[in-house]
Amino acid sequence: MSKVKPLFEMRGITKAFPGILALDDVSFDCRAGEVHALVGENGAGKSTLMKVLSGVYQADAGEIFLQGEKVAFLHPLESLKQGVSVIYQEFSLLPDRSVAENIFLGREPMRGLFLDKQSMREMTQTVLKMFGDKHNFSAETLVGTLDVAQQQMVEIAKALSLEAQVIVMDEPTAALNDSECELLFNLIDDLRKQGRSIVYITHRIREIKRLADRVTVIKDGKIAARFDHVPETDQIVEAMVGRTLGQFYPELAAPDEIGETVLRIEDCSNARLHNISLDLKAGVITGFAGVQGAGRAALAMAVFGADPFVSGAVTLEGKPLNLTSPRQAAQAGIVMLPGDRKAQGLSLMQSVFDNAFISARAFSTPLGNPFRTNHADRNDIQKLLDQLDTRAASYDVEIKSLSGGNQQKAIVARWLALKPKVLIFVEPTRGIDVNTKSAIYRQMRKLAQQGAAIMMISSDLPEVLGVSDRIMVMSDGRIVAEFPNGVSEADVMRAATHSADEQIVQGVA
């Protein structure tokens, strides 16, 4: 291990909030020219640690050294001036301003009383040059017209223009697709070569393997593990979770667990889906893979009646079914857990109970007691939430105070109260920490074992391959391939990206 002096060093940082010790004697450092991955579950203290570094919070105890000198930032602007730049998940860009105006916001170059647009543009171009030819925008481009990856570049450019030596990125890939991620990773490689220190917060193992020089795992406000190399996945996961994780993915369906066909879709189409034919069997988890826009989400919305098929036939347990609204689908026993929890899944101002009760209430006598519905009473819902291990101060608190994983459990409980036959999980683990992910997979398997047919739609390909009994690959609104469990990522990606051409070839042949 080389004894290079760290660019910044935090020693014995302790920070308490009312009722919780967020950081307990945490030490962390980063050398010039390295990427140090900071890993941990939601609420472990990663973001708090970085906020102490940048001066958003002040530590109760501990010291921070920047380039060997002791510092104590009282405000993020102070750390910014000293070359510490934090890029948060939610960008702070103004959509109606140009790239240059955003980069120099609040410190615009002036010539007398006037904005020096010329030098602002030139300085921006100099910074953008560092990206090589990877950006496809100029200093004058309006930020609102850029995609998420490009906006991230603008944030990074802002950090570079401040000559930031320390760049902290808080889960930067949360909103990026695969090719955008690759762009970002290359950019980070370049920054590393320029000798900057990069702190990379994530809980995606793949990104750690791709990028990190060192890895620090933080759990419950304490350092759980430190690695001077990139360790095995299991080592990271164990440190995050604090116990040996049996198997990350649950067992596949045993042959005797596979039941009759529950839902049959025959030659169904709508504006975005073409000639979909599909059998969902009881006890089976069917995973759907494909690139963004391949039609996986559209298929979920169609089967759930939210964006229905316009032609073809759907039968549920042999009976024909006309799915035209989510309400009808849920009534028939088909339910969906939406991918965008905040926008589509939760009433954020209502309690955990209210969110878990909503569907039972929607299918009960309107004037009935809301805690003693036709499908479930307070005890039933309490039991469901307990079984799912929902962590909340109480089930009467507003659901927005819960972590993403626990919010997801309330949505699962909502549907289990109706004893559904088909469950459609859309991005079930998006933004959820590793420990909870595994619990959700296990829950899905348990539901399948209890006789439900399960559809799983996810952009996380390893997850689709790990959990599903069979994998359907979609492209351009069609199902283009089917694989059993055990198929390689490469085979699936090949089918997902090249199938359109092959189909044409097959059609000709």
Place this chain on the structure above:
Amino acid sequence: MRWMGKINPVFLVLILLLLAVAFLSPYFLQPAGYMNFLKRAAPIAILAVGQLYVINSGGFDLSAGALVTLTVIGSSILLNGDPSATWWVICVMLVIGAMVGVANAFVVSYLKVPSIIATLGMMITLSGIALTWSGGAPRGYLPENFRFFGRYLIKDVPLIQLLPVAVIVMIIVCGALWWLMHRTNYGKQLVAMGDNPQSARLAGVPLVRTRTIAFVVSSLSAVIAGILLGGFAGVSTDVGVGLELQAITAAVIGGAQLLGGRGTVGAAVAGALVLQTVFTLLNIFGFPKPIRDVVQGLILISAVALASFRRRNSGG
């Protein structure tokens, strides 16, 4: 002191204001004084609770005031002083109210017109109908048994001596609407829908039905308020003017969140009483009517500003 944060401040404000009124005007402590106050507050309390249904669903009902006017004018023309017609006229008015609510909900749900515009259009339409029907000036008059609800005082009641019928109506209507909002599957779905209509739809909540009932409740409460107001104020063509804004102000003072998802019936009633108390205070100080409007406007803005300030500080 943490429990203080959980109490809706509207109740504290109400108590302080009532103490101020009692201090300034001892008449207020007499049964005749406070019962008269409650009687005057009854229509606005009922309107506020009706309005709360639409607010909690995520909308506004600006047509309520015009519907009050239409109820008063229409009843007086249909009745024309004939006491034997009172009951069917009340039924007709309730049916008209229900139709207005359904029409509002239809425009919002199917024609996708934002409720603030849909009900603004309805408000103008209803005012026009009322004026056309009456020919521009009040016609006909309301018989005594119609005015009973708004005007009659039950005397020699133990403990409180007097009990206006309007107060009984207020208690029954607000009590029933409290139950519907807070103790039924319907009410819980309504609030969840106002919080996030998309998630409610994907959870199986029937949005159109839920919203339609909210608009119908608001319209029916306007008809009931109209019957009370016709009772004690008599027939005029501007009886309902501005009442929808008073109702919204009252609901907001009670902490209802504009655009839906949060608001209780008890607090909306307290909000209506706060508003009525402020008007009483302004009367005691001898301010003219236009000042009332100035104060009401300022209260509305401050209530919304205060609510969003509180939410920001509580990490909302």
